[in-house]
Amino acid sequence: MNMQIPKVSSRRIEILFVIIALALANSIVSMTLSKEPQFTVSVDPSAFPITKGGYKDVSITIKSLYGFESEVRLKVSRAPAEAIVALEKESVFVENAREMIVNLRVNIPERANLVGTHYVDVDLESSNIVQPIELMIGVVGVGIQQAEIKDYQFVPATVYIKKGSTVKWANQDFVAHTVTSVNGTFDSGLLGFGRVWEMKFDKIGAYQYFCLPHPYMVGTIWVLD
Ligand SMILES: [Cu+2]
Numbered sequence: 171m172n173m174q175i176p177k178v179s180s181r182r183i184e185i186l187f188v189i190i191a192l193a194l195a196n197s198i199v200s201m202t203l204s205k206e207p208q209f210t211v212s213v214d215p216s217a218f219p220i221t222k223g224g225y226k227d228v229s230i231t232i233k234s235l236y237g238f239e240s241e242v243r244l245k246v247s248r249a250p251a252e253a254i255v256a257l258e259k260e261s262v263f264v265e266n267a268r269e270m271i272v273n274l275r276v277n278i279p280e281r282a283n284l285v286g287t288h289y290v291d292v293d294l295e296s297s298n299i300v301q302p303i304e305l306m307i308g309v310v311g312v313g314i315q316q317a318e319i320k321d322y323q324f325v326p327a328t329v330y331i332k333k334g335s336t337v338k339w340a341n342q343d344f345v346a347h348t349v350t351s352v353n354g355t356f357d358s359g360l361l362g363f364g365r366v367w368e369m370k371f372d373k374i375g376a377y378q379y380f381c382l383p384h385p386y387m388v389g390t391i392w393v394l395d
Pocket of ligand 1: 347
């Protein structure tokens with residue numbers, strides 16, 4: 171057998187080395203890009219109550235990791251329609267080994283028809299890395315708070331009120347439901363379609379309730395000082 175060893179010129183070897191070097195460099199770059207996160211985000215506080223007509227300031231702390239040094243853009247991606255959510259800045263330059271704080275104010279207008287638990291989401295983005303944060307807000311109502319019974323659910327399922335306030339439930343379903351306290355302190359009786367029932371809460375505490383015909387329907391009233 172006549173074995174032929176191909177002759178490889180030194181020029182070809184050079185080209186081969188360049189190709190290998192480029193491939194290695196490319197994989198290193200993609201490894202660096204996929205090394206997430208390059209910055210950390212913390213929120214304080216991340217869950218809090220707000221009284222209607224009031225506001226709360228939240229601080230968002232962005233901290234550089236792995237020598238990350240870049241602009242970070244902030245965007246409110248979800249908020250209840252009636253809430254006013256304002257970011258102090260829409261972008262911030264984060265320096266290596268440092269942390270930056272951006273303040274956010276959540277304002278709940280007096281007229282807002284928002285009682286119970288709501289969420290505000292903020293996206294922090296830098297060179298294709300998006301880090302979302304979520305704030306949980308308990309909106310505290312004063313006076314009369316409307317709630318609905320709709321599609322076999324109490325809406326909102328969690329209501330925060332100041333003591334001395336009243337919750338009014340309106341049944342929107344074509345079936346009868348009840349608002350029945352778990353510990354037996356109150357019971358609306360069967361409420362047909364369109365019926366409204368109300369209850370005043372004078373003592374602070376958490377009042378859990380359910381629907382007698384449909385015990386999977388549950389809700390809680392938080393009565394605050
Ligand atoms: Cu029911």
